[in-house]
Amino acid sequence: MQTNQLVFELIMNIGLMVLVASLLSKLQLVQDIILQEKRNWKSQALLSVMFGAIIILSTYTGIDIGSYSLNTRVIGAMAAGLLGGPLVGLYASMIGAVYVYLFSAPQAFAMASAFSTVLFGLLGGGFYPYFQRGKWKYKDLFLLACFAEVCDMVSLLRFTVPVQMALKTILEISGPMILLNAGGILIFISSFNNIFIRQDLESSRQLQRASDLSKRCLPLLVEGLHKGENMEELASVL
Known part of the structure; x- marks a missing residue:
């Protein structure tokens, strides 16, 4: 697949994630849960299922380039931790990881993709106290997403056999995946930013x-x- 077509389709996938985020941010139930600083188990379970479904959707709509399925699952997994906290990030990413491991293609990358999905959720949850809700430091968020994608590439090298296939895939996908997904998560998080803006008003x-x-x-x-x-x-x- 040509690079221009690859970038275009990845941008379309990011646009789909942003559309989903915009629709969810308009729901009163989601707004109320996001604004809660201390959530009960029902609220955390609902957020976990919601973001887990987003990860599954991004995996399902991945772009098949032959050796790998290019996707935007880092957006949903990291957003789960950043918006919902460590527990939501962990549970949502585990839901997505199970789907990735069982149904993603090619199967040679399944273990690496599942591991990195959980890692994305843990990264988002770990930085949940650092990113002040509604006043995101977008430069730091962009760099964190870039770091998450680099970790994804390392996971591919670590868990994929043969290593030559993983290395060839990384050289092919690393540029678009890192830059576009890092930019995509900024837009995705911004869609939920209106909730905090309305609260401030x-x-x-x-x-x-x-x-x-x-x-x-x-x-x-x-x-x-x-x-x-x-x-x-x-x-x-x-």
Whole structure:
């Protein structure tokens, strides 16, 4: 497959992931769970299944180049950890890894792909406290995704036999996989960023209302509440 066609199809796959992220970020249930700082097991299970399904989708829609299936599973796996935390990153990536190991082609790369999928989820979960939610450091996120893809290439060398086949595949796919998937995860995470932006706007509105209320109540409190008319006016303001 020509490089231009390969890049185009990979961009289309990334576009599909971004579309899925945009649709999910509009669901009120997903918004509520993402905004929770302490989640119960049901919320974590739902997020794990959701991101696990995204990993499976990205694997299923992989681009067959003969020796390898080029895919965007790093986006869903890392996003699971970055948005859901370490447990969600682990569980979602394990769901994706089982599918990758059983159904991905060619089978020679199945073990390496499954291992790297779990690694992606652990990387995202490990950096969950570092990336402040809604205020992502996109340069660091890009570099982390590049590092994850490099680890994927190392996994291919480590677990694939013969090594010559793995090396040839890496030389063919490394450039598009690293750069495009690293850029894709930025767009994917940005789709969920609107959830935090809306939360900040709502918090700002509430603070503005509280400020306006305090300005109206302060003169009445300064004069004292021993006057009946002051108490009545304060009650009406509240």
